[in-house]
Amino acid sequence: MISMTMSLPTHIPVLLSEAVDGLQARSGGYFIDCTVGLGGHSAAILERISPDGKLLGIDSDPEAIKVARAKLRDYSEAVTLVNDNFTNLDAICNKLNFHPVDGILFDLGVSSMQLDTAQRGFSFQHDAPLDMRFDPQQELTACDIVNTFSEQELACIIQEYGEEHRYRRIAQNIVQSRPITSTSQLAQIVEQVLGRQHTRIHPAT
Ligand SMILES: C[S@@+](CC[C@H](N)C(=O)[O-])C[C@H]1O[C@@H](n2cnc3c(N)ncnc32)[C@H](O)[C@@H]1O
Incomplete structure (x- = not known):
C-alpha cells in the first residue's frame, strides 16, 4: 500500500x-x-x-x-x-x-507560495483579482489602491517602490484605464507605457 x-x-x-x-x-x-x-x-x-x-x-x-x-x-x-x-x-x-x-x-x-497561488494576486503569470495582501485580514487591497488613489499618490508609489522613471505616465494611464480589476489588466497598462522590452523580464515586474 x-x-x-x-x-x-x-x-x-x-x-x-x-x-x-x-x-x-x-x-x-x-x-x-x-x-x-x-x-x-x-x-x-x-x-x-x-x-x-x-x-x-x-x-x-x-x-x-x-x-x-x-x-x-x-x-x-x-x-x-x-x-x-x-x-x-x-x-x-x-x-x-x-x-x-x-x-x-x-x-x-x-x-x-504567495507567487504561485493565483488568487493572492501577486503574479501576472495568472490572471487573477488584484489583491497582493500579505495579511488577508488587512482591508486595503491592490485593487483599492489602483482604483481610488489619486494620480499623484500612484506616481509617488511607482517612483519610490518601482524605481521607474516613467512613473508619471504609468500613473496617468492607470487613472485613465479605471476600473482595473485583474493582475493582467494592470500589467498591460504598464506595458502600454513602457513597451515590450528585449529581456525576459516583463516591464510590469
Ligand atoms: C521572501 S519571503 C521569506 C522566505 C523565507 N526566508 C524562507 O526561507 O522561506 C518574505 C516573507 O515576508 C513576509 N512579509 C512581508 N512583509 C512583512 C511584514 N511587514 N511583516 C511580516 N511579514 C512580512 C511575507 O508574507 C513572506 O512570507
Missing part, C-alpha cells in the same frame, strides 16, 4: 548560508526571523543554535505561519511563531519576554 503524505509548499531561501553566516548564528543564541515565510532560513538558524538557542519567527501571512509550523516541527521546543507584522517587533518581543537578541533576519519580498 502506498502511504500518502501531504507535501508542503516549498520556497528556495535566497543566500541561505551567507545569511546564516552573516548572523553568526551559534549554539545557544537568541535570533529573530522577521519574515519566516516557509521556514527555510529559520530551519538553518535553528540547526546552528540548537539545542539551547531560541528562535522567534514572525510573518504577516497566516498561511506562511501554518507551513512554517509544520516544517519546523522538529524544533517545536526552540521556536515561537507569531502571525503579525514585523513593524510590531518591539511589542512582540516585550510580550514574549524575548530578549536580549543576538541577531535579526529580514528576507524581504514574496515567497514562492
